[in-house]
Amino acid sequence: MSDVLLSVEGLAATYNHAIRAVSDVSFAVRRGEIVAVLGANGAGKSTTLQAISALLPARRGQVAAGRIIFDGREIVSASPAKLVRAGIVPVLEDRHCFPSLTVEENLITGAIGRGAKSRAIRSDLDEVYELFPRLKRHRRSVSGLTSGGEQQMTAIGRALMSHPRLLVLDEPSMGLAPLVVEGIFRALKQLNSERGLSILVAEQNSTVALRFADHAVVLESGRSALSGASTELRSRDDIKTLYLGGSPQIDVAEKPLIHAVVTV
Amino acid sequence: MFDYQFFLEVLIGGLLSGVMYSLVAIGFVLIYKTSGVLNFAQGAMLLFAALTFVSLVERGAPFVAALAATLVIMIALGIATERLVLRPLVNQPPITLFMATLGLSYVIEGAAQLLWGTQVHGLDIGISDTPFEASGVLISRFDLFAAAVAGSLVALFALFFRYTRTGLSFRAVADDQFAALAVGLRLPRVWAAVWTVAGIVALVGGLLWGARLGVQFSLSLVVLKALPVLVLGGFDSITGAIIGGLLVGAIEKLAEVYVGPSFGGGIEAWAAYVAALALLLIRPSGLFGQKLVERV
Numbered sequence: 001m002s003d004v005l006l007s008v009e010g011l012a013a014t015y016n017h018a019i020r021a022v023s024d025v026s027f028a029v030r031r032g033e034i035v036a037v038l039g040a041n042g043a044g045k046s047t048t049l050q051a052i053s054a055l056l057p058a059r060r061g062q063v064a065a066g067r068i069i070f071d072g073r074e075i076v077s078a079s080p081a082k083l084v085r086a087g088i089v090p091v092l093e094d095r096h097c098f099p100s101l102t103v104e105e106n107l108i109t110g111a112i113g114r115g116a117k118s119r120a121i122r123s124d125l126d127e128v129y130e131l132f133p134r135l136k137r138h139r140r141s142v143s144g145l146t147s148g149g150e151q152q153m154t155a156i157g158r159a160l161m162s163h164p165r166l167l168v169l170d171e172p173s174m175g176l177a178p179l180v181v182e183g184i185f186r187a188l189k190q191l192n193s194e195r196g197l198s199i200l201v202a203e204q205n206s207t208v209a210l211r212f213a214d215h216a217v218v219l220e221s222g223r224s225a226l227s228g229a230s231t232e233l234r235s236r237d238d239i240k241t242l243y244l245g246g247s248p249q250i251d252v253a254e255k256p257l258i259h260a261v262v263t264v
Numbered sequence: 265m266f267d268y269q270f271f272l273e274v275l276i277g278g279l280l281s282g283v284m285y286s287l288v289a290i291g292f293v294l295i296y297k298t299s300g301v302l303n304f305a306q307g308a309m310l311l312f313a314a315l316t317f318v319s320l321v322e323r324g325a326p327f328v329a330a331l332a333a334t335l336v337i338m339i340a341l342g343i344a345t346e347r348l349v350l351r352p353l354v355n356q357p358p359i360t361l362f363m364a365t366l367g368l369s370y371v372i373e374g375a376a377q378l379l380w381g382t383q384v385h386g387l388d389i390g391i392s393d394t395p396f397e398a399s400g401v402l403i404s405r406f407d408l409f410a411a412a413v414a415g416s417l418v419a420l421f422a423l424f425f426r427y428t429r430t431g432l433s434f435r436a437v438a439d440d441q442f443a444a445l446a447v448g449l450r451l452p453r454v455w456a457a458v459w460t461v462a463g464i465v466a467l468v469g470g471l472l473w474g475a476r477l478g479v480q481f482s483l484s485l486v487v488l489k490a491l492p493v494l495v496l497g498g499f500d501s502i503t504g505a506i507i508g509g510l511l512v513g514a515i516e517k518l519a520e521v522y523v524g525p526s527f528g529g530g531i532e533a534w535a536a537y538v539a540a541l542a543l544l545l546i547r548p549s550g551l552f553g554q555k556l557v558e559r560v
Binding site: 055090110113 | 355432433435439440441442443444445447448449451
């Protein structure tokens with residue numbers, strides 16, 4: 001069995017057969033690895049992730065060229081439901097919880113796809129609640145009324161209910177307070193180290209992503225511009241300025257404030 | 265002097281006949297909520313169900329057997345519609361889907377005509393339309409029966425949505441189709457289930473309406489009655505469809521009796537549209553239309 005779980009080779013994708021959002025993206029995720037996809041707004045991160053999960057057609061997009069290989073098999077033409085069953089489970093940008101369902105019902109929807117038995121669902125729920133105790137407290141709340149952080153936890157928990165082999169997260173930090181982001185990434189790291197879950201995560205917040213990821217690939221205008229080990233990328237100051245739409249001054253501001261007072 | 269008892273009689277008659285409108289409207293809401301399609305063919309499905317049932321009975325099939333056979337045919341029709349008409353059009357704009365169902369309604373009507381002919385059939389489901397008196401108010405036995413049937417059907421659906429996995433999938437898809445796709449729900453399956461349920465609603469509605477008006481081609485025009493119900497209740501609320509139906513029934517009858525004479529009568533047919541129009545100006549999403557559950 002090969003070491004590589006997912007490989008994307010020369011991926012190009014368009015919307016409405018006309019607008020080219022991604023023109024040449026290549027990278028690989030090895031088993032048990034966390035890989036970050038970095039890039040500014042519009043660099044093609046979401047399109048790349050949606051191409052992997054076969055969600056582009058639902059957004060009137062299509063893969064125009066390239067190959068996506070998961071566990072040795074070409075998956076470009078598979079259906080999203082099939083991919084979830086095969087183990088590629090997306091956590092969407094903006095979380096997309098089912099707003100009128102309770103937190104627990106949201107989690108259960110993640111298990112319907114694989115046709116789980118009630119008892120298996122019960123024990124999976126307990127595992128999610130152990131990872132995110134907040135969700136247990138709010139499990140009867142309507143999801144649309146829970147906080148952004150809780151919705152992100154619900155979305156991740158819902159994905160875990162599908163028994164992923166590769167979790168594909170799109171901007172999990174979006175709109176969340178730094179402390180909440182830290183908690184989410186810690187949980188992801190825990191899943192990764194305890195269960196060997198492979199994770200692919202797209203992030204604008206490169207500071208956090210590079211701290212938790214093993215490898216990273218930087219996208220620029222729909223191309224993979226650069227990739228390497230996170231430790232190596234972190235040590236290069238020019239990367240942010242060149243590729244991530246940031247300036248060195250902003251970097252300073254993003255450093256954690258040690259004396260900040262945190263209220264929850 | 266105001267005749268209170270007469271008013272009550274008109275009101276109750278209106279509410280009970282409104283239940284029949286709700287029954288048609290619910291078929292619309294189910295499909296609209298889960299797939300965003302305004303299924304104009306709901307009326308044709310209703311006609312097709314009634315016509316199939318009546319024709320089977322007239323050919324000597326026993327009541328229960330005819331009912332079961334019609335049910336199977338309606339389910340097959342629902343699944344075929346999803347597969348042959350809507351699936352190829354997935355991700356198309358709503359107006360395309362609407363036009364497809366408009367076309368579909370003519371295909372279904374044509375098929376019904378081809379299969380069962382064009383004559384008017386009487387449909388007797390064994391409930392007499394004689395009124396009985398309850399504390400001085402005359403109530404139609406048939407209306408009461410129809411209301412009971414519709415009520416139990418709705419209760420059954422409510423339980424189904426609340427407590428089964430398919431029901432949960434329904435609600436998930438209705439909430440957020442993209443997310444439903446992403447968590448691995450098989451949307452075609454959910455849609456097939458929705459069309460099946462819509463077929464069942466059409467069958468029940470078709471039998472009740474057929475028994476009331478006779479089974480004829482104008483039966484498919486009850487969709488037009490469902491429109492003010494949907495406008496009043498909101499297109500995406502089952503509760504709204506029920507209450508909208510009751511409102512439309514009551515408005516029609518009360519308007520006919522109390523306002524009608526000053527217009528020379530005959531306003532029953534359009535009073536509900538006036539009410540719907542007036543409401544549109546105040547609340548475009550209807551009385552129970554979805555207000556997004558969202559934290560701000």
